């Protein structure tokens with residue numbers, strides 16, 4: 001059974017878990033009413049189900065590079081055109097530039113569906129959304145006028161060029177050069193690697209956002225500037241950007257990952273000189289949420305495939321509780337149920353975290369002035385959770401999806417393995433998950449002396465109390481264990497002045513906070529479901545209960561690792577690792 005967009009779950013999460021209705025109460029997003037959301041999401045779901053889903057398997061065939069450039073898999077140009085013609089590239093873009101001006105939250109729900117349907121194609125609009133944001137925030141009015149309308153309409157696409165051979169996680173090590181040409185433009189020279197959708201045949205022009213150094217720029221990340229370098233120049237001629245090759249990858253074959261050579265290419269400065277990294281971060285922050293959503297989308301699709309297989313495949317007779325009406329298929333076996341419950345619980349928790357992050361980022365622009373900083377900090381704190389936990393969960397769920405399929409999971413024709421192969425890179429690009437964890441315990445935890453972290457903990461405590469009052473005692477007890485562990489680990493982290501100690505526990509801490517926040521949001525949904533008395537919501541209560549009692553309590557072990565400090569990690573010398 002192919003993926004179908006889970007509109008009911010998406011709506012439930014928006015309405016009852018992350019309170020997306022608050023967005024329509026602001027002036028900025030007054031048009032984002034429940035009716036608008038319904039209409040927009042229904043249309044996007046149809047596009048995902050009917051047009052994009054068939055491209056997922058076709059995309060696995062990969063791209064071809066010739067002297068004329070990159071050819072994407074069959075059906076990709078038409079699939080991309082359908083996204084562009086729907087106006088979906090501009091869903092969250094400025095209406096004055098031709099966008100719809102809707103919240104990032106709805107864009108996040110859209111990105112989930114696109115990612116589920118065909119991850120490799122969905123990366124193209126994701127990069128373009130980021131380019132639109134960066135140019136809207138930092139480009140001159142002339143550049144905006146020339147490039148934004150075409151990016152928003154989807155006639156052109158955008159890329160993000162940071163990485164070079166010696167400059168991966170350490171972007172400050174990049175060497176690409178830019179030099180003023182005296183006419184307002186710059187000459188860009190250098191080689192970028194791993195550039196997603198760096199060349200393709202789905203749109204007529206590509207707007208590359210390139211980080212480079214001006215002559216005499218300060219060393220490191222303080223000497224980086226951002227340039228807009230189009231594939232086709234405004235006079236219609238080809239710019240000096242050459243596709244050297246495309247990478248042979250483990251997965252995500254439909255997304256061309258290019259080595260690009262800039263040879264005297266003409267570009268224009270975006271933002272101020274030497275402030276390029278900050279400008280690029282405008283793009284990267286929302287792209288980080290977008291990549292977390294790639295994990296979410298893949299998890300949902302992998303879950304649906306595994307569920308379909310588990311309800312169809314017959315193998316032995318299951319030993320089930322006496323009152324359980326079996327189906328005769330492998331879904332009756334306890335261990336298959338464990339996998340399916342875990343897949344569903346992780347997916348729903350990640351959806352809640354990602355949508356909640358999006359609501360915070362939206363409110364940071366739309367809330368009354370005096371509340372914006374608080375929302376911005378909340379969004380900033382949650383972004384590494386959304387990115388790293390979202391993608392780790394995408395890997396975990398799709399790996400379990402392979403297992404549910406048994407041997408057929410290892411055989412490519414079911415598509416189960418493709419989800420796992422495709423999603424693997426999401427934990428690596430857009431800042432590796434290790435970098436996200438470092439960002440959480442370094443910058444985000446300290447940005448306000450721990451106030452945002454404590455607010456997230458307080459919100460969870462309130463939700464736990466409400467769940468208890470609604471009669472969900474087991475669930476509340478399970479989550480209370482998680483809460484205590486998370487609270488203690490947060491205090492410990494904040495007490496460490498030596499960053500090496502914090503960093504040693506960064507990934508367990510990120511996972512711990514994600515289990516708490518995801519579990520709390522699921523509990524909030526379960527409480528609303530219980531109070532509604534609507535039997536259609538019964539499964540949501542069961543999933544939240546499973547999460548709170550069987551997943552979230554991993555918190556205790558995670559808290560130990562988060563607060564163990566660096567000694568155990570550095571117990572061996574580099575030589576002793578090889579001994």
Ligand SMILES: Cc1cc2nc3c(=O)[nH]c(=O)nc-3n(C[C@H](O)[C@H](O)[C@H](O)COP(=O)(O)OP(=O)(O)OC[C@H]3O[C@@H](n4cnc5c(N)ncnc54)[C@H](O)[C@@H]3O)c2cc1C
Nearest residue numbers: 160161162163168169194195196257425429430431432434
């Ligand atoms: C398919 C694909 C698409 C990509 N698309 C793009 C793109 O469109 N644009 C672009 O600019 N780049 C892109 N990238 C590059 C990607 O962002 C980098 O691969 C990533 O930032 C990691 O850099 P690296 O590969 O050099 O790994 P390294 O930086 O060498 O990292 C190796 C390991 O060391 C760890 N590590 C390194 N530094 C630290 C640190 N300070 N703290 C903790 N751990 C650390 C990492 O977490 C990782 O586990 C893409 C990569 C791939 C594979």
